[in-house]
Amino acid sequence: MKNNLPNRRTFFKTLAASGLVFSGISGLSCTNDSKQKIKTKHWDVIVVGGGPGGVPAAVAAARNGARVLLVERYGFLGGMATNALVHPYMKYKAGDKIITRGLFEEFLDSLMKNGALTGDRQHFDAEPMKWLLDRFVMESGVDLLLHTHGIGVLKKNQKIKTVRVFHKGGIEDLSADIFIDSTGDGDIAAWGGAKVEIGRKDDNQFQPMTLNFRMANVNIKAMPPGKEINGAYDEAKAKGEVKNPRENVLKFLTVHPDVIHFNTTRVIGKSSLDGWQSTEAEIEGRRQVDDMVRFLKKYIIGFEKSYLMKMGSQIGVRESRRIMGKYVLNADDVLSARHFDDGIACASYPIDIHNPTGTGTDIRFLKKGTYYKIPYRCLVPEGIDNLLVASRCISATHEAHSSLRVMPIVWALGQAAGTAASFCLKKNIKPADVETDELRKKLTEQGAFV
Ligand SMILES: Cc1cc2nc3c(=O)[nH]c(=O)nc-3n(C[C@H](O)[C@H](O)[C@H](O)COP(=O)(O)OP(=O)(O)OC[C@H]3O[C@@H](n4cnc5c(N)ncnc54)[C@H](O)[C@@H]3O)c2cc1C
Numbered sequence: 203m204k205n206n207l208p209n210r211r212t213f214f215k216t217l218a219a220s221g222l223v224f225s226g227i228s229g230l231s232c233t234n235d236s237k238q239k240i241k242t243k244h245w246d247v248i249v250v251g252g253g254p255g256g257v258p259a260a261v262a263a264a265r266n267g268a269r270v271l272l273v274e275r276y277g278f279l280g281g282m283a284t285n286a287l288v289h290p291y292m293k294y295k296a297g298d299k300i301i302t303r304g305l306f307e308e309f310l311d312s313l314m315k316n317g318a319l320t321g322d323r324q325h326f327d328a329e330p331m332k333w334l335l336d337r338f339v340m341e342s343g344v345d346l347l348l349h350t351h352g353i354g355v356l357k358k359n360q361k362i363k364t365v366r367v368f369h370k371g372g373i374e375d376l377s378a379d380i381f382i383d384s385t386g387d388g389d390i391a392a393w394g395g396a397k398v399e400i401g402r403k404d405d406n407q408f409q410p411m412t413l414n415f416r417m418a419n420v421n422i423k424a425m426p427p428g429k430e431i432n433g434a435y436d437e438a439k440a441k442g443e444v445k446n447p448r449e450n451v452l453k454f455l456t457v458h459p460d461v462i463h464f465n466t467t468r469v470i471g472k473s474s475l476d477g478w479q480s481t482e483a484e485i486e487g488r489r490q491v492d493d494m495v496r497f498l499k500k501y502i503i504g505f506e507k508s509y510l511m512k513m514g515s516q517i518g519v520r521e522s523r524r525i526m527g528k529y530v531l532n533a534d535d536v537l538s539a540r541h542f543d544d545g546i547a548c549a550s551y552p553i554d555i556h557n558p559t560g561t562g563t564d565i566r567f568l569k570k571g572t573y574y575k576i577p578y579r580c581l582v583p584e585g586i587d588n589l590l591v592a593s594r595c596i597s598a599t600h601e602a603h604s605s606l607r608v609m610p611i612v613w614a615l616g617q618a619a620g621t622a623a624s625f626c627l628k629k630n631i632k633p634a635d636v637e638t639d640e641l642r643k644k645l646t647e648q649g650a651f652v
Contacts, residue, residue: 223357224354243376246378247271247624248270248273249263249272251275251385253386255386256382256592257280258614259623260344262617268627275349276515277348278348280332282519288414288465290454291326291609301573302548304614312337316334318334327458349370350368352390354366364376382591387522394585397525398523398524400522400524408521410558412487413469413490415512417461417511418508424503425503426504435451438501444493451466468556470560483517484516521594525583526597529580530598530599532601533566536605536606537568540574542577546650548652550568578636580597582633588633590619592612592615618641622636625637
């Protein structure tokens with residue numbers, strides 16, 4: 203029988219001759235047979251990852267004239283908001299001033315028109331959000347490729363030539379002039395050779411994961427105050443009925459009158475960059491959900507007839523890689539509400555570090571009514587000439603990341619990255635050479651608050 207396995211030697215010889223270097227998922231060094239050429243297709247901009255960073259990045263680039271492909275590993279867009287049930291949008295105001303506008307605000311309007319957003323414009327319904335996001339990107343002229351996983355890049359000198367993707371139809375190399383990494387985990391940047399950091403400076407520990415879940419048929423009016431719920435939680439933990447390192451019960455109202463959202467499990471020390479560890483995390487997350495469901499039904503008034511309505515399709519990931527870029531945003535920038543000349547997004551969310559190793563949450567607020575700006579340089583990784591990062595993994599310290607990671611801020615980063623990508627194409631320049639006054643002007647003209 204003919205051996206259809208990849209011919210490693212021929213593949214590497216061909217690669218070496220072309221000057222291209224493949225780098226991707228660890229262990230995947232060769233996927234090609236010299237006779238079976240991988241198909242290559244070209245776009246102006248390819249965005250990998252369709253979450254709060256990737257969607258606006260793709261839309262902004264397309265509306266500014268680029269031919270854009272958006273690649274997403276799941277069958278729907280939304281990232282953590284849809285796949286991990288992350289909810290609600292954290293506050294995007296400084297005092298009374300709304301500081302995230304532009305495409306984010308436009309999408310909120312669309313949620314509102316379709317009855318999928320509450321009056322405070324923070325609580326949304328993640329189910330209609332899925333098709334509203336489809337429409338949002340398609341109506342902007344973005345090509346969409348779902349069920350497709352980025353698995354590596356082909357790079358020549360300092361440039362990414364293609365992103366290698368896998369779907370059930372096969373493996374393809376998708377080529378573009380500019381790439382945008384919106385994978386949350388910084389996959390494309392890391393494979394492209396960008397310098398990355400993980401976790402705290404002293405011990406590399408990173409924020410824990412959380413499997414979100416919702417209880418339905420709750421008698422919300424009968425529910426006791428949070429203090430009482432937390433007291434019962436402490437007692438259940440002392441009796442060994444709940445095993446969860448989190449210090450209290452974190453819950454939110456939803457768009458549904460009888461449904462409560464819980465962001466209260468805590469899985470520590472597991473990395474989203476490894477399938478084995480992610481598996482352990484999912485299983486531990488579901489074990490904790492089971493503990494919590496039993497606890498709520500047994501001890502908390504209003505939950506007697508409630509039931510587990512839904513868990514996230516995947517566990518929520520707060521932190522993994524952070525890309526080191528032209529500037530590294532730090533805690534002092536956040537807490538002193540620093541404004542930068544090349545600021546492309548504004549943020550007021552506190553430093554919010556869920557203890558990477560156990561109980562407790564470190565929350566440090568900005569002075570009331572103030573906000574900081576995120577410099578464009580944080581979106582530009584060192585060492586790759588045609589990549590922008592539009593995601594929670596932009597260039598920041600562990601502390602600054604804990605603030606900028608929330609969804610409204612990431613939407614603003616996405617709009618900035620997509621707009622910058624369109625500048626690169628029109629002027630034939632690298633992301634590092636984008637004129638930031640001009641970028642800020644364009645973002646402002648297009649409704650963003652910078
Ligand atoms: C438990 C938890 C609670 C949170 N609470 C809140 C909150 O209350 N409010 C708030 O505003 N924010 C909250 N956040 C933060 C927020 O959800 C995330 O930081 C935000 O979603 C990051 O957006 P992103 O686009 O960078 O990444 P993601 O939302 O993770 O999106 C990345 C997308 O890329 C796709 N992808 C990844 N790798 C690949 C690949 N190799 N190939 C193809 N596709 C890929 C993923 O499927 C996903 O769709 C919370 C986060 C967690 C984990």
